[in-house]
Amino acid sequence: MRLKSPVVAAVLICASSLVAIAQIRPDNRGDKDASIFGVDWSKGDAPLVGESREAAAKRLLGYTPDPAKYPPPRTPWDHKPYFGGVWWPSDVELAKAPVPLETLYKKGPEIQAHRDSIALANWKNGFSRPMFNCIPSRIVEGNTGGPISTQVVHGPGLMAVFPEAGNYRLIRIGDAPRNTARKPSYMGDAVGHWEGDTLVVETTNFKDGMWLGGPQGQRAPQTASDALRVVERWTVPDARFLEYRVTIYDDKMLTGPWTGPTLRIGRTRNDAVIEAQPCFEDPVLVKMEEEYQAKQREKGQQ
Amino acid sequence: MNIRGILITILAAVAAIFLATAGHINAQTAGPKTAWGEPDLSGVWKVAAPVGARGGKDTLNLARLDRLYKPDARKSVSPKDDPSLRCRPSPFPRAAFMGGSIEITQAPGMTYVFTEAFPTYRIIPTDGKRRLTADFLIPYFMGNSAAHWEADTLVVDVVSFNGEGWLASGEDKPSTGSPGVWPTSDQMKVTERWRRANADTLEYQARVEDPGVLTGPWETPRITLKRQNVDRIEEAMCIERDGASAYLERYGLKN
Numbered sequence: 001m002r003l004k005s006p007v008v009a010a011v012l013i014c015a016s017s018l019v020a021i022a023q024i025r026p027d028n029r030g031d032k033d034a035s036i037f038g039v040d041w042s043k044g045d046a047p048l049v050g051e052s053r054e055a056a057a058k059r060l061l062g063y064t065p066d067p068a069k070y071p072p073p074r075t076p077w078d079h080k081p082y083f084g085g086v087w088w089p090s091d092v093e094l095a096k097a098p099v100p101l102e103t104l105y106k107k108g109p110e111i112q113a114h115r116d117s118i119a120l121a122n123w124k125n126g127f128s129r130p131m132f133n134c135i136p137s138r139i140v141e142g143n144t145g146g147p148i149s150t151q152v153v154h155g156p157g158l159m160a161v162f163p164e165a166g167n168y169r170l171i172r173i174g175d176a177p178r179n180t181a182r183k184p185s186y187m188g189d190a191v192g193h194w195e196g197d198t199l200v201v202e203t204t205n206f207k208d209g210m211w212l213g214g215p216q217g218q219r220a221p222q223t224a225s226d227a228l229r230v231v232e233r234w235t236v237p238d239a240r241f242l243e244y245r246v247t248i249y250d251d252k253m254l255t256g257p258w259t260g261p262t263l264r265i266g267r268t269r270n271d272a273v274i275e276a277q278p279c280f281e282d283p284v285l286v287k288m289e290e291e292y293q294a295k296q297r298e299k300g301q302q
Numbered sequence: 303m304n305i306r307g308i309l310i311t312i313l314a315a316v317a318a319i320f321l322a323t324a325g326h327i328n329a330q331t332a333g334p335k336t337a338w339g340e341p342d343l344s345g346v347w348k349v350a351a352p353v354g355a356r357g358g359k360d361t362l363n364l365a366r367l368d369r370l371y372k373p374d375a376r377k378s379v380s381p382k383d384d385p386s387l388r389c390r391p392s393p394f395p396r397a398a399f400m401g402g403s404i405e406i407t408q409a410p411g412m413t414y415v416f417t418e419a420f421p422t423y424r425i426i427p428t429d430g431k432r433r434l435t436a437d438f439l440i441p442y443f444m445g446n447s448a449a450h451w452e453a454d455t456l457v458v459d460v461v462s463f464n465g466e467g468w469l470a471s472g473e474d475k476p477s478t479g480s481p482g483v484w485p486t487s488d489q490m491k492v493t494e495r496w497r498r499a500n501a502d503t504l505e506y507q508a509r510v511e512d513p514g515v516l517t518g519p520w521e522t523p524r525i526t527l528k529r530q531n532v533d534r535i536e537e538a539m540c541i542e543r544d545g546a547s548a549y550l551e552r553y554g555l556k557n
Binding site (some may be wrong): 075153154167170186239 | 336337338342407408409410412414416421423425531532534535536537539550
């Protein structure tokens with residue numbers, strides 16, 4: 001396993017740069033008004049800045065929603081649940097995914113070729129994860145969040161989701177017609193509509209070859225085709241957390257839709273903000289990759 | 303009532319009529335309002351005409367900026383060091399006229415600005431309560447913002463920059479002798495004025511103070527942005543390995 005150490009080092013470098021940019025901190029707005037549209041949920045046992053991830057996860061899992069005591073804040077413009085705020089941690093599974101995504105992959109040489117020879121080839125050397133090239137991957141890669149925080153900005157007709165690491169998403173809410181002339185993109189076209197108090201977000205028009213999951217051992221990356229359709233369901237059972245579930249449709253790659261775990265994500269104090277920095281390629285990482293590729297070429301010549 | 307009393311009454315009436323009329327005119331010309339009564343800045347906006355200093359035209363007051371730079375501040379900096387050539391964003395005011403669109407959305411007490419170029423965003427508390435205490439803030443490409451409304455103008459103070467952004471492009475040269483380099487320092491402070499002049503027009507103006515590199519304040523001209531009839535800004539990822547120049551060209555982003 002000569003590859004192992006550069007790969008591990010690369011992951012560490014990436015991880016450390018993410019940690020460096022990812023910080024929850026209390027905002028310094030200087031006022032004691034902790035209410036969101038009239039609901040003060042800052043007291044009681046709302047997740048606090050500084051609480052450990054394990055403690056937050058345990059509390060979220062053992063918690064019974066109490067909407068009478070903690071009514072979900074509602075927007076003043078359409079009186080629908082308000083998703084604005086900082087949410088953390090985003091990997092607490094209230095219910096597991098019914099089946100692993102891998103079991104739904106179609107078999108056959110074409111599918112395997114798609115998974116092996118995507119535009120970012122050489123996945124086996126560990127350097128070609130989309131995130132290493134600053135290509136957005138969070139919305140579809142794994143799609144199960146992570147132990148990091150996410151800030152949601154919610155305004156009339158628009159919701160923006162900022163993961164601490166990576167690119168933000170803009171979700172249009174409402175009946176405005178989609179721009180069908182738009183070219184396929186990394187983040188796709190996300191449009192939300194309300195089913196009662198559930199925000200259903202459907203995202204389509206992705207570029208071919210996005211990752212749903214990374215490589216594991218000898219398993220190739222879980223790629224998606226341009227037929228990918230991502231449907232998310234966002235709810236706020238009470239003011240202190242949200243629930244999130246995603247279903248992935250891809251008729252070309254999967255034998256059927258895959259439903260992800262039901263995630264419970266705590267709302268942190270409403271005066272928290274995250275600082276997410278734009279992604280850059282790490283020059284150290286790029287240099288390591290170049291050295292690695294040079295070595296591979298040398299080996300090939302011998 | 304004596305004559306003096308009558309005169310005062312007449313003057314007061316004239317003043318009242320004048321004030322009422324002025325208020326009426328103001329109400330007619332002010333832009334749209336949000337459901338909760340703030341001036342509505344939301345929408346997708348793009349500069350009406352190129353802003354910068356190219357081909358002998360200086361539409362950004364860059365000749366003045368050239369004179370403000372401290373001599374040492376631009377030593378050993380070349381136009382090739384323009385951060386956007388390495389996928390690094392520059393803060394507003396430059397981000398307002400990079401060529402790509404910007405999108406603004408609002409919630410009560412908050413304004414959010416997204417840029418097509420790079421892409422970046424800003425979260426701007428507009429309730430006038432936020433204090434910007436520099437030692438608390440994390441230096442950031444786009445700085446940290448706090449704002450309040452002055453009539454229908456959003457006045458935004460921005461501090462805590464990381465000093466990596468530039469104020470203009472390496473291609474902007476207001477004179478033949480201009481070095482065409484526009485660096486900033488982490489001491490930069492920006493005061494912006496945003497105003498929705500009418501349904502289709504957003505006005506933007508910024509004042510930049512940066513004792514790290516400038517000897518005095520620099521003000522941009524008033525920049526006009528026009529509303530774009532699209533549902534959102536486009537995705538324009540800058541992927542360095544593709545080459546940032548190719549990126550800027552592909553997405554029609556002026557650098």
